[in-house]
Amino acid sequence: MIDHLVYATPDLATSTADLTTAGLTLSEGGSHVGLGTRNALADLGDGAYLEVVGPDPEQPAPEHPRPFGIDDLTAPKLLAWAVRVSDVDDVIRHAVEAGYDPGPAFPMSRRRTDGVLLEWRLTVPDISDEWRVVPFLIDWGDTPHPSDTAAKGSRLASFTVQHPRPGEITTRLTALGLRTPVEQAPRPGLVAVVRTPTGDVTLG
Numbered sequence: 001m002i003d004h005l006v007y008a009t010p011d012l013a014t015s016t017a018d019l020t021t022a023g024l025t026l027s028e029g030g031s032h033v034g035l036g037t038r039n040a041l042a043d044l045g046d047g048a049y050l051e052v053v054g055p056d057p058e059q060p061a062p063e064h065p066r067p068f069g070i071d072d073l074t075a076p077k078l079l080a081w082a083v084r085v086s087d088v089d090d091v092i093r094h095a096v097e098a099g100y101d102p103g104p105a106f107p108m109s110r111r112r113t114d115g116v117l118l119e120w121r122l123t124v125p126d127i128s129d130e131w132r133v134v135p136f137l138i139d140w141g142d143t144p145h146p147s148d149t150a151a152k153g154s155r156l157a158s159f160t161v162q163h164p165r166p167g168e169i170t171t172r173l174t175a176l177g178l179r180t181p182v183e184q185a186p187r188p189g190l191v192a193v194v195r196t197p198t199g200d201v202t203l204g
Contacts, residue, residue, distance in 0.1 A: 001083065002048045002135075005159070005203070006079050007203055008070050008076065008077055008080075009052060012052065012054030015052055022196070024151075026042050029113075030113055038056035040052045041150035042151050042194070043154065047147055048147065049146055052076075068127055078190045079132060082125075084140065088121055088123070091177065103124055104123065107120075116144065121138070122136055133169055133188045162182070
C-alpha cells in the first residue's frame with residue numbers, strides 16, 4: 001500500500017503556503033536532525049499521507065547533500081513515493097530473488113513538534129529521473145504512523161506512475177509485490193490528484 005508521497009521543495013514555507021491556498025490543510029511534521037530538512041504533512045486517507053519536505057532554516061547546512069536532491073531543486077516536485085511494509089528485510093530478500101535489488105534498509109528518525117520520537121527503516125530512493133518512479137520501502141515498526149497526526153480533510157483521488165518504458169518499471173514493481181499500473185509517457189513522472197474541500201489539487 002502507498003505509505004506516503006514525497007513533494008520536495010527548495011522552500012518549505014512558500015510551498016506550504018501555496019498548497020494551503022490551493023485548498024490543502026497541512027500540519028507541521030518536524031525536523032530531520034542532521035539532514036537539514038523538515039516537513040509538513042497532510043493525511044490522504046487509507047493510511048497514506050503527503051509529505052512536503054524542504055530545507056530547515058533552523059538547522060545548519062548539513063555535511064552531505066540534503067535527501068531527495070532538494071539542494072538542486074528550483075521548484076517543488078512530486079519526487080518520490082514510499083510503500084509501507086511490515087518486514088522490510090523480507091521484502092528486500094524476495095525482490096532480490098525476483099531480480100530487483102532495492103538496496104538495504106537504513107534506520108532513520110524524526111522528533112515530532114510534541115516531542116515524540118518517530119523511528120523507522122527505509123531503503124534509499126533512487127531519485128535519478130530515470131528510476132525515481134520506483135517506490136522506496138518503509139517499515140515503521142512499532143512507532144506511531146505520521147498519518148495519525150497529519151492534518152485531515154484531504155483524500156488521494158488518483159495516483160499515476162508514468163514512464164517511457166513502462167515494462168521495465170512494472171518488472172521492478174512486481175518484484176516488490178506491487179500491481180501498480182504504469183502509463184506510457186514521454187518522460188518518467190508521478191502525478192497525484194488530491195481531493196480537498198475546495199476542489200482537486202494536482203501534484204506532479
